[in-house]
Amino acid sequence: MDCVAGVFREVDARILLLTFPKSSVMQIKQILVSVCSFCFLSITMSSYAAGTSPEIDTRPLLRIGYIERSFSPFERKGFQDTFEYLQRELPQYRIRIQNYLVRDLERGVRNNEFEFFIGASGFYRRVFRRGLKDLATMTTPMAPDPNEAVGTVFMVPNDSPIKTVADMRGKRAAANFERGFSGVYVPLGEVAAQGYDPDNFFNEIVAAGSPMKKLLLAVQDGRAEIALARACTVEELKQTEPELVAQFRPIGLKANDGQFACLRSTDLYPNWTFVATTMAPWQASRDFTVALLSMPPTKDGVAWGVASDFLKADELYKTLRAGPYAYLRIQSVGDFLQKYWPFIVLFLMAVVGMMWHGRRVSHLVDVRTRELRQSIQKEKDAMQEVQSTKERLSQFERVSVIGAMSSLLAHEINGPVSAISNSCNALDRYLQDDDQHSPLIDKTVQLVLRQCERITSIVTQVRRYARHEDLAREPIELGSALEKIVSVMQMRYRKVKFELRRPPEDVSICWNPLEFELCLTNVMKNGAEACQVQNEAKVRVVLTRHEYTAEIAVLDNGQTDAKTLENASVPLRSGKKSGLGLGLLIVRTLIERASGNFSIVREAGHTVARIRLPLTETNNGADAG
Template identity: 30%
Template sequence: MKKIVRLISAVICFFQLNVQAEEPKEYTFAINSAVTPLLHAAFINETIKTVERSVAPAKLKVLYVELPELERLIENHQTDFFISTAATIRRYQDLGARDVLTASSPFSKNPNRSEGSLFIVKEGRSDINSISDLKDKRAAAGRPTAFGMYLAAMGEIAADGYDPKTFFKSTQFYGLNRDQIIKDVLDGKADVGILRACYLEDAVNRKVVTTDQLKFINLKNDPEHICLHSTRLYPNWSFGSNPSVPPAVLSAVAAGLIAQKPVGIGLYWSVASDFTAIDNLLKSLQLGSYQRFSKEWFWQRIIEYRFWVLGTLAAFALLLIHSFIVSRTVNIRTQELKESLKRESQSFHEAQEAHRRLMKMQRAAVVGQISSLIAHELNQPLAGIKLYARTLQRAKDSGTLTEDKLGTALAEIRTDADLAAAIVERVRSYAKGARSERVSSEVSELVNKAVREFKRQSGERVEVKLTQAQPVHVIVNPLEFELVIINLLRNAAQALQELGVSNPKVDLTIRRSDNSAMITIEDNGHIEKETIAKLSEPTNSTKADGLGLGLQIVRSIIENHGGKISFSQATSGGLRVEIRLPVQEETK
């Protein structure tokens, strides 16, 4: 397998050599000077040689820098390659930094779980036994942005529900002088020290301290990691790159490092597959890309660019002064306009009040119109009730009253009474200004019901023929719609009777035209065009008794449903009434 990797690396290097032969370049390789002792010096030296071979014939400039300088180089794209903690690289990923490979060591079997922190206190501190006991204590650590020597520990504190910024009473940072952290804890200058995982073992090996001098807080048990640690484990130190590196060069470097044999204590480069833990830690601590969009970062930028900010504010202040002067001038010159608008507003309110009074009068007029219709509509059900009551009385007097006759008569009386009650309730709703309840209805069902009711009420021998091309649904109040059809049928029947038509007939047609339901009512009588014109006038009646006023109510009901009604002469010479109603929108 390694032979195949070396072969691929050689091929990539060959093409890279051809590219660089045309345009030689120098690459910068910055290494965090805190890399040892976790990563052995021999491993770092071998890594430098591998990178040099991979970028040849271009030169490689190697820099050992402390963490603050490395962060500056990465942020400003002044280094092409770098070795640092995985957290440092992830902090700048939104600026183009990429973690290419991760170091694997014998201390941890999983490169995804290698880095962490260790809390140490002096042996004998019985008052400190958990993370909560560290609250308001004095701490000693590496750097504010050092991962193992500080940030991983702060992540553990945040995970326990504390604010890392205010958790410790004070924190002393020692940079690369990490042994001083241990010394401060032993001397009592610090209550707690924060060390990178595996640094304690190195210090014990160098005889800086013995384990019986210290006490360890919040120890974690992880069979894949042999070093003492108090926090979650994160990916190991990594090899990263900036966008300045061409893809071919980066591929050659990555292939060379993967093919590099284990060095020293068994260190080698591999691929880490899970940086979720680091990303979550950076989010909880508001670092990296999360810090760059935080309030703290905002105020830092304000201070950094204070002269530009002050200049902008001064220009804005001048603009405000200018705006104030202009506004004052405009206010003086528009005073008359404001007074005019005030008068216009008063006129508007007066118009609204007049409109309200007009609507009230209009409602009263409509109620009056409906009252006229009621006198007409209630006549039939009341007459039916009287008829059946008189029939029952006669049957009783004659001794011919049976249970069947009684049940039939009572059912008819109940039907007429229900119809009369519904008509009265509808008028009461109009008088109160209530909106009629409307439901989805199939037109032919309502028309058939109205025809049956018309025949039951009138008893007139008029043939009513219903034709429907296809089912059509509308949103209407069923009672109002039925009253419309009954009223129009009754008008047609009365007109045919007055004309003495020998074979009175009314044709009802239902069809759909675009987005409208068309209901057409034609009779086979005869009507003059002048009479048709009068029917379109809301206050005119064609009958001496005034029952033609029902057409105005019909028109009002249809228009309230968003429809239209029109009158014309049929081809047979009779009256043709056409009703248009919007069809119900189909739900998909």
């Protein structure tokens, strides 16, 4: 089915309908021979590509790309014979032929999709800069010189007013492809050779396709006024479509000085060329070159030779400033802008976008850097404040410990000192009635009495110091003060979540701020250390305002038992390795001195430390109002 489809793709059904009743028996036989040959070649190639042997074929695979639509029927038969010959002469290779369109073949060369390809000399030179090497060039009976085989003949209807090349100016021309070498570039080269501007000579070039008959039909249909036919295709079509060809005449014909036997209106260029790409192994290039140059002419006279003059194709592209010489069109800044303005606009947009992106990124980096520095500085300041507060509270705690110990010692030592003093006074009265005792005893008793008085004086001074009679009291707004302490404690104990609940109105007491801070910090610290081993350690501080008092409750979810709480209330007894057992004693002492009370209990799975303090007169007045 592929074979039949390929045949009907190239042999237009209209040709068969037009020619069958009027063609000779010989012409019909030629068509049938071409059909059978093409089918045989397709079947042969398919068998080689698919492989008929169950064994794995380890022969090197060599792919040959070609443009079947560009071939004339005569050339197609010559290529079929050539492929069959290569299969026979080079059995050490697996040869696969691949059909392409013009643009696809150029892409295949660029992407290294095959080892060899067959292309027009113009196509070969257009992609020559990609590292290609011509191996052989086709020769035919009508064009035996491989250097002079491809040209163009200008065909117009017999009744057309166009007589010369100059008359074609401003007309519509039909070509095989938009970028066809013989259909577009060669005719434009002739236009340029006669002194005209090839870029603006034709009004339009219509891509009518292949074979050449389609060009003549495009002129008959009114789509074009001139057919730019490849040389020798007119002679081939005349054998099968003599009446169609008879309706047209050539213009601008050139004389054939050499062996070229076809009508032409332009200069001649090398024929179809077999080219090796950079993918071809050197041994395969050698074997293909030898095989092609050694191939005997086919029964139609097709053979392969060596083209030595591709310079004409290069000069054609240079004249037209096309193909590899397209850069010659840029002769001024205006040309450059006109040709590349879309890319220039995209480039400028990309540059502007990159500049904007760079500035944006730089700005974001500056902002993030500034925020990071501020955050680091805030953390440093907070840590310094925490350290300063810690040192200040530690110092005050030591002073409070001394005061508490002094109060304890002063309270407890008064009893023994009073007993000693009373005993000495009794002994002194007794000795006054006894004149027989030694004077040394009197001196000793008086010394003991004086020392007891001194001890009493020292104790009195220590108790006065312990009472901090010189520490001033001032109003404290509990809400804001607790927020500050909770914030500091949160930074010290990051694994513990601190939560403060306070009423919306202000709650004020009168106390020394340092003593207040020491007491609340100590209580919160104990709560945090008690619960920090929990998975969700939490300390909740609740401020409640009553009628005459303010209550501060510190709750933690630590697993503190009742015995531990009982020991915590006993002086000099602590459950912590580094503790002295004086913390809660100091807290209780300071709170009671501020006319408040302190308690610590276990309620509903939480340890609750409560501090009650009297409100200031302002708060009481507000309540009364």
